[in-house]
Amino acid sequence: MESILSFCFAVLIAPLLPAVIQKVKAYFAGKQGPPLLINYYTTIKLFKKGSVYSTSTSFVFKMGPVVGFTTSLMMLLFFPMGEVSPLLSFHGDVLILFYLMGLGRFFTILAALDTSSPFEGMGAAREAFFSTLAEATVFCILILFFRLTGSLSFNEFFSGPHAMNLMGEYGALLILVVVGLYIVMLTENSRVPVDDPATHLELTMIHEVMILDHSGPDLALIEMGAWFKLLFYSGFLARIIDPFHSENVIVNALLFYAVVIFVYVTVGVVESITARYKMNLVPKFILTPFILVFFVTILTMGVLQ
Amino acid sequence: MDTLFVSMAVIIAGGAAGLLLCRQFTLMKLVAIATTSVGCGIGLLFTVPKLLSGGAELAVTYNWLHVFTLAFKLDSVSLFFLIPIFLVPPLTLLYSFHYLENKDKKLRVGVSYFFFSVLVASMALVVMADNMITFLLAWELMSLSSFFLVMYDYEVYENRKAGYLYLIFAQGGAMLLFATFALIYRHTGSFDFASFASIPDASKLLVFILAFLGFGSKAGIFPLHIWLPKAHPAAPSHVSAIMSGVMIKMGIYGIFRIYLLLDAPTPVIGQIVLATGMVTGILGVVYALAKQDIKQLLAYSSVENIGIILIGLGIGMVGVSEQNQAMAFFGFAGALLHVFNHSIFKSLLFMGAGSVLHKAKTKNIEELGGLMKRMPVTGRTFLAGSVAISGLPPFSGFIGEFLIYYGAFQGLSSQNLPYIMTILAIVSLAVIGGLATACFTKVVGLGFLGEPRTAQAANAKESGFAMGFVMSIMALACLVIGVLPEPFVRLAFLGIQDVPAAAGFNTDSFIVIIQHISKTAALFIGLLLLVSLFRKMMYVKKEIGSGPTWGCGFTQPTVRMQYTGTSYAAEMIGFFKPFVPVKTVYTGIRKIFPGKTTWESEVVDIAESNYQLRLITPMLTLLGKLRWIQHGNIQLYIGYIIVAIIVLLLFL
Numbered sequence: 025m026e027s028i029l030s031f032c033f034a035v036l037i038a039p040l041l042p043a044v045i046q047k048v049k050a051y052f053a054g055k056q057g058p059p060l061l062i063n064y065y066t067t068i069k070l071f072k073k074g075s076v077y078s079t080s081t082s083f084v085f086k087m088g089p090v091v092g093f094t095t096s097l098m099m100l101l102f103f104p105m106g107e108v109s110p111l112l113s114f115h116g117d118v119l120i121l122f123y124l125m126g127l128g129r130f131f132t133i134l135a136a137l138d139t140s141s142p143f144e145g146m147g148a149a150r151e152a153f154f155s156t157l158a159e160a161t162v163f164c165i166l167i168l169f170f171r172l173t174g175s176l177s178f179n180e181f182f183s184g185p186h187a188m189n190l191m192g193e194y195g196a197l198l199i200l201v202v203v204g205l206y207i208v209m210l211t212e213n214s215r216v217p218v219d220d221p222a223t224h225l226e227l228t229m230i231h232e233v234m235i236l237d238h239s240g241p242d243l244a245l246i247e248m249g250a251w252f253k254l255l256f257y258s259g260f261l262a263r264i265i266d267p268f269h270s271e272n273v274i275v276n277a278l279l280f281y282a283v284v285i286f287v288y289v290t291v292g293v294v295e296s297i298t299a300r301y302k303m304n305l306v307p308k309f310i311l312t313p314f315i316l317v318f319f320v321t322i323l324t325m326g327v328l329q
Numbered sequence: 330m331d332t333l334f335v336s337m338a339v340i341i342a343g344g345a346a347g348l349l350l351c352r353q354f355t356l357m358k359l360v361a362i363a364t365t366s367v368g369c370g371i372g373l374l375f376t377v378p379k380l381l382s383g384g385a386e387l388a389v390t391y392n393w394l395h396v397f398t399l400a401f402k403l404d405s406v407s408l409f410f411l412i413p414i415f416l417v418p419p420l421t422l423l424y425s426f427h428y429l430e431n432k433d434k435k436l437r438v439g440v441s442y443f444f445f446s447v448l449v450a451s452m453a454l455v456v457m458a459d460n461m462i463t464f465l466l467a468w469e470l471m472s473l474s475s476f477f478l479v480m481y482d483y484e485v486y487e488n489r490k491a492g493y494l495y496l497i498f499a500q501g502g503a504m505l506l507f508a509t510f511a512l513i514y515r516h517t518g519s520f521d522f523a524s525f526a527s528i529p530d531a532s533k534l535l536v537f538i539l540a541f542l543g544f545g546s547k548a549g550i551f552p553l554h555i556w557l558p559k560a561h562p563a564a565p566s567h568v569s570a571i572m573s574g575v576m577i578k579m580g581i582y583g584i585f586r587i588y589l590l591l592d593a594p595t596p597v598i599g600q601i602v603l604a605t606g607m608v609t610g611i612l613g614v615v616y617a618l619a620k621q622d623i624k625q626l627l628a629y630s631s632v633e634n635i636g637i638i639l640i641g642l643g644i645g646m647v648g649v650s651e652q653n654q655a656m657a658f659f660g661f662a663g664a665l666l667h668v669f670n671h672s673i674f675k676s677l678l679f680m681g682a683g684s685v686l687h688k689a690k691t692k693n694i695e696e697l698g699g700l701m702k703r704m705p706v707t708g709r710t711f712l713a714g715s716v717a718i719s720g721l722p723p724f725s726g727f728i729g730e731f732l733i734y735y736g737a738f739q740g741l742s743s744q745n746l747p748y749i750m751t752i753l754a755i756v757s758l759a760v761i762g763g764l765a766t767a768c769f770t771k772v773v774g775l776g777f778l779g780e781p782r783t784a785q786a787a788n789a790k791e792s793g794f795a796m797g798f799v800m801s802i803m804a805l806a807c808l809v810i811g812v813l814p815e816p817f818v819r820l821a822f823l824g825i826q827d828v829p830a831a832a833g834f835n836t837d838s839f840i841v842i843i844q845h846i847s848k849t850a851a852l853f854i855g856l857l858l859l860v861s862l863f864r865k866m867m868y869v870k871k872e873i874g875s876g877p878t879w880g881c882g883f884t885q886p887t888v889r890m891q892y893t894g895t896s897y898a899a900e901m902i903g904f905f906k907p908f909v910p911v912k913t914v915y916t917g918i919r920k921i922f923p924g925k926t927t928w929e930s931e932v933v934d935i936a937e938s939n940y941q942l943r944l945i946t947p948m949l950t951l952l953g954k955l956r957w958i959q960h961g962n963i964q965l966y967i968g969y970i971i972v973a974i975i976v977l978l979l980f981l
Contacts, residue, residue: 076875078878084778133766245864
């Protein structure tokens with residue numbers, strides 16, 4: 025029951041949180057910014073609309089948003105949001121989930137290439153490249169967590185005697201993981217400094233340019249999938265950072281979401297004070313966390329004797 | 330066991346019938362396909378129940394020419410490899426019914442069916458062989474029959490060249506195998522496979538390395554892979570399918586078999602296999618990404634998958650030397666399962682490529698596009714195969730990789746070198762997966778989606794019924810294995826039941842995981858259908874417009890402006906620069922009033938260019954100096970022969 029409520033809450037709150045980023049950015053720019061509920065309004069508006077399809081496209085173009093949305097939803101089903109055990113969980117679920125994300129990416133890329141637009145092709149090529157690099161870091165993190173906890177499931181990472189937490193037994197090792205995961209989050213969710221959805225030129229975008237031709241409910245599904253994905257990654261980070269623990273489930277959940285909001289605020293701050301990197305610097309930026317986390321996995325040879 | 334020989338006889342009879350009936354084109358095709366398929370069916374009906382019942386090992390020996398003993402033995406590993414050997418050929422043969430349509434080449438088609446059946450039978454013999462002589466006979470038969478299959482279109486110069494290159498690698502590999510067996514024979518004085526374990530430990534490593542290189546040249550490990558991207562485009566597509574899907578796995582079988590026979594305790598063997606697997610996997614997929622010819626790309630992708638299989642075997646071998654049974658078990662089982670899965674989706678993809686080549690008359694991605702609408706069956710099945718080969722759930726490729734991952738994760742409890750190797754293996758698998766996604770989104774996205782880039786592609790039609798039917802079956806198989814993996818995982822487990830290191834391992838807890846995987850895949854598909862339904866509802870009574878793709882303000886786009894395969898891959902290729910050099914030729918602008926200028930770029934296979942530079946050129950120079958020996962005087966040649974005989978008789 026708790027799990028169902030927690031899942032529903034996560035799905036409902038996912039559109040709210042990105043507005044926090046916009047608020048922070050507006051604050052830095054000295055503007056008022058959009059209302060916090062802006063994403064709900066946008067979603068409803070998009071669902072009311074029809075769509076225009078390019079004559080170049082086939083059924084794959086329409087599959088892209090559906091697959092992307094479903095894979096993101098799967099992540100929330102398996103991730104212990106709000107320190108409540110998730111709806112589903114089994115030993116080995118992290119592997120299938122990260123591969124399902126890969127499936128979502130596969131179809132997003134195909135949908136972009138289906139439009140035959142050179143801009144979308146360019147975005148697709150970058151997405152394919154950068155996410156491959158990020159994948160190496162993600163698997164390094166999984167290796168580390170497996171080595172420390174002996175489990176391969178999100179739920180088990182954060183429960184039991186060796187729960188992955190900065191305050192826990194291996195907190196010192198996890199500092200670098202937090203940095204690494206943060207960069208992976210920025211990469212996978214197309215945030216500054218890897219990607220800037222708000223630039224004036226399509227040539228310099230990655231994710232945003234891939235969905236240029238989507239409209240109406242299709243676009244709404246893509247946006248919602250992106251919000252779920254961001255919530256998953258920041259939830260992942262929050263579970264590691266979250267220093268508080270209470271016996272009360274609701275207090276725990278509230279504290280967890282407070283940390284999640286903190287992560288969103290930092291994303292807003294990063295976006296406000298940095299610019300997007302030049303494209304040729306991006307691979308180096310994405311490989312940095314790989315080196316960090318790889319270093320930590322080597323360190324475990326000394327820690328665990 | 331006799332059933333298997335009967336099935337082989339039927340298979341060969343099918344091929345021979347093809348040869349004899351070649352005047353009646355359609356009848357010949359029907360008889361050859363039906364008979365060979367029946368033979369394969371008999372083989373399957375024997376193999377699968379035998380493997381499932383987990384019966385005792387079978388062995389028979391025959392005397393041949395009074396001198397040689399032909400020994401055959403079946404254990405679980407052999408039985409497992411027999412499944413793809415008997416399963417894939419009937420499908421590819423059925424496909425060939427509409428693929429080999431040219432009535433002017435009656436005889437050639439007949440010969441092709443004959444060698445096809447010989448190839449199938451010889452592959453079965455390879456995995457059944459139980460002594461050196463039997464094995465090498467079967468091995469050579471396999472190499473030669475596949476060589477004739479590659480040479481189908483021998484009028485084309487490029488194809489002849491590819492065929493000869495294949496022959497060189499096949500025979501070079503066989504020579505290494507002869508050397509391996511000779512080394513063993515020197516120690517044991519016996520042709521028997523069972524005697525391998527008794528050679529001194531010190532020689533085992535050398536023996537293994539020789540055999541590894543010999544088998545590796547067949548499997549296509551880096552840098553012995555260069556025949557694959559030449560031979561596969563040259564061969565007819567159903568032949569590439571069987572060669573890539575099944576035949577190169579005989580190299581894997583050989584590596585696994587020699588490892589089991591040697592029973593060597595040294596950990597170096599596992600580390601060599603694992604490291605080779607990683608290099609082969611990553612470089613294979615990067616080269617695949619760099620190629621624009623679909624069949625060449627698929628050939629490199631086979632190299633990549635051989636890498637994944639070797640990573641699995643390597644994990645298993647490291648597990649054995651680390652005495653980590655779980656690691657050994659899942660490594661070996663994952664490798665076997667991936668062998669099986671790859672035989673299905675790679676055959677499917679080669680057949681898809683063949684279908685494209687057949688109708689669009691080109692296999693260059695830069696000249697294709699928009700085929701999904703024009704060839705719906707080929708397009709959809711190719712898409713399924715692409716998802717499967719990228720290792721993505723809910724398709725079959727994921728299951729094999731999951732087992733290998735699982736085995737590798739079990740190895741993380743080691744220390745020092747095995748630990749580092751395991752980490753690198755997991756990371757390589759992840760990177761290979763990501764790059765494979767990039768590679769196959771490129772083929773599907775640029776070859777099948779978007780707008781056709783040439784008139785040929787625009788006028789392409791769907792291929793014949795037999796081709797579409799076979800491809801649909803195989804695409805469905807990929808999905809079924811992905812969603813209901815349990816029986817197939819159990820099959821792989823049964824496949825390694827006779828491996829000593831894996832014996833007695835309790836798999837119950839893992840079967841639970843596989844059931845969860847199955848449920849997750851089903852849940853995903855269910856959710857996907859629900860979301861699709863929701864999307865459909867959202868579009869009820871809505872205005873749906875259609876128009877040109879939004880060109881960011883540019884209003885007169887042409888199809889030439891689409892992203893190309895080269896540009897799609899350029900950034901990723903650049904990342905691997907020292908290993909994947911790009912050669913560009915630019916004639917430049919030199920005069921004040923410049924004339925026509927050209928620019929071309931090509932990704933050079935580093936192995937090929939190094940052979941050329943360091944091996945072939947020096948060897949040609951050296952051998953050129955010995956040319957005076959070949960003077961054309963028959964008297965002197967007879968003199969050579971006499972001298973040779975005298976030397977042999979008197980001094981050796």
